[in-house]
Amino acid sequence: MSTNIPKSSYDFLKKLSKNNHRDWMQENKKEYLASEKELKSFYAQVQDGLQETDEIAKQKIFRINRDIRFSKDKTPYNVHRSASWSRAGAQRRGGYYLRLEPGNSLMAGGFFSPEPADLLRIRKEFEMDTTEIREILAASEFEKAFGGFNEQYAVKTSPKGFSKEDPNIDLIRLKSYFVEHSFTDAEVQASDFSEKLLYHFNLLRPYYDYMSAVLTTDLNGVSLIED
Numbered sequence: 001m002s003t004n005i006p007k008s009s010y011d012f013l014k015k016l017s018k019n020n021h022r023d024w025m026q027e028n029k030k031e032y033l034a035s036e037k038e039l040k041s042f043y044a045q046v047q048d049g050l051q052e053t054d055e056i057a058k059q060k061i062f063r064i065n066r067d068i069r070f071s072k073d074k075t076p077y078n079v080h081r082s083a084s085w086s087r088a089g090a091q092r093r094g095g096y097y098l099r100l101e102p103g104n105s106l107m108a109g110g111f112f113s114p115e116p117a118d119l120l121r122i123r124k125e126f127e128m129d130t131t132e133i134r135e136i137l138a139a140s141e142f143e144k145a146f147g148g149f150n151e152q153y154a155v156k157t158s159p160k161g162f163s164k165e166d167p168n169i170d171l172i173r174l175k176s177y178f179v180e181h182s183f184t185d186a187e188v189q190a191s192d193f194s195e196k197l198l199y200h201f202n203l204l205r206p207y208y209d210y211m212s213a214v215l216t217t218d219l220n221g222v223s224l225i226e227d
Contacts, residue, residue, distance in 0.1 A: 004193045009035040017079040043083045049198045057088035094208035096201045109204040110178025126171045146179035
């Protein structure tokens with residue numbers, strides 16, 4: 001598969017960032033709809049590519065309208081377009097995320113703010129043994145692409161019930177376990193962008209296989225999935 005993001009779609013987002021109000025959007029609705037049609041075609045091809053190596057349950061395209069009810073920023077529209085793909089089945093954890101924004105495009109994957117039970121299970125696993133996860137993080141292609149977990153979301157010292165002296169506290173203290181990779185505008189608009197994107201998505205599979213095993217078993221390795 002060799003598909004790029006049309007320059008017209010990027011140009012629309014650039015113009016929207018400078019004219020983020022409803023009157024302008026109404027005046028340029030035809031261009032917006034054309035851009036959305038092109039992007040949806042690209043998303044569909046990405047999903048087809050993911051299906052070749054994984055099982056995808058659904059695709060979600062995030063709305064361009066911002067929720068401004070509780071925000072000081074009252075601009076009505078997102079100046080980026082985003083989509084995600086969820087893996088199928090209770091035994092497959094994780095998903096794939098793409099953000100398209102001039103000057104700030106990226107892909108990401110992992111577990112962003114997991115629910116409390118999952119977060120505790122992950123931390124307990126890391127308290128017990130981090131050999132496998134550290135091998136995954138240190139794999140040359142994975143490390144080159146992602147550089148490790150995003151550490152922006154973490155407790156200051158240690159979570160309740162865990163020792164700050166634990167040798168694995170660097171992983172235990174995290175509140176999210178996701179990675180990301182940025183793309184330049186030139187990369188996004190190149191003819192091989194879909195291939196490059198899928199390459200980075202596929203790098204997540206060893207991590208997802210490991211985390212799926214963790215999150216579908218208890219600390220004794222007994223399956224939590226009902227037959």
